[in-house]
Amino acid sequence: MNRWLALIPLAVLAALAVLxxxxxxxxxxxxxxxxxxxxxxxxxxxxxxxxxxxxxxNLDLKTAGVGKPMLVNxxxxxxxxCRVEHPKLLELKAxxxxxxxxxxxxxxxxxxxxxxELGDPFALVLVDHEGRAGLDLGISGVPETFAVDAMGRITxxxxxxxxxDADIERLVASxxxxxxxxxxxxx
Numbered sequence: 655m656n657r658w659l660a661l662i663p664l665a666v667l668a669a670l671a672v673l674x675x676x677x678x679x680x681x682x683x684x685x686x687x688x689x690x691x692x693x694x695x696x697x698x699x700x701x702x703x704x705x706x707x708x709x710x711x712n713l714d715l716k717t718a719g720v721g722k723p724m725l726v727n728x729x730x731x732x733x734x735x736c737r738v739e740h741p742k743l744l745e746l747k748a749x750x751x752x753x754x755x756x757x758x759x760x761x762x763x764x765x766x767x768x769x770x771e772l773g774d775p776f777a778l779v780l781v782d783h784e785g786r787a788g789l790d791l792g793i794s795g796v797p798e799t800f801a802v803d804a805m806g807r808i809t810x811x812x813x814x815x816x817x818x819d820a821d822i823e824r825l826v827a828s829x830x831x832x833x834x835x836x837x838x839x840x841x
Contacts, residue, residue: 739815
């Protein structure tokens with residue numbers, strides 16, 4: 655009887671292992687949640703990067719685009735994929751695309767050195783030292799890029815570095831699309 659009792663924890667552990675393996679095989683590793691798409695961009699207030707210091711001015715994400723479509727790119731100087739995508743962001747700037755940067759959990763001095771070294775593709779950079787905007791946007795890591803239309807609505811999201819021209823064009827096209835008109839009530 656004591657032998658059977660000793661095997662119960664082993665049987666429970668084996669059952670949990672089977673459940674975990676079954677869940678892993680059915681999970682899509684490419685799935686990236688886009689919960690914020692279709693929602694208004696959060697009104698998180700952050701200091702603007704001035705030189706290599708945060709502030710003195712603050713700005714909220716919603717008004718950062720000044721009523722124009724924008725891409726919001728969450729990046730960090732310590733992020734290797736951010737370095738890889740940087741030339742594509744510079745190309746977007748050269749095309750006249752409004753790109754707003756959010757320096758996520760980064761030191762302002764390091765952010766400025768990063769931009770001085772690689773070039774500054776951003777219309778402005780907001781400092782998210784504590785990660786508040788990252789939480790409000792629901793990011794899973796850096797880099798992540800959000801397309802925001804002129805009304806402040808997130809129209810698309812891209813997780814990871816922007817390397818593929820088709821992904822870039824999808825983001826740019828989605829933020830330029832005219833807002834859908836609400837259906838009119840028939841009397």
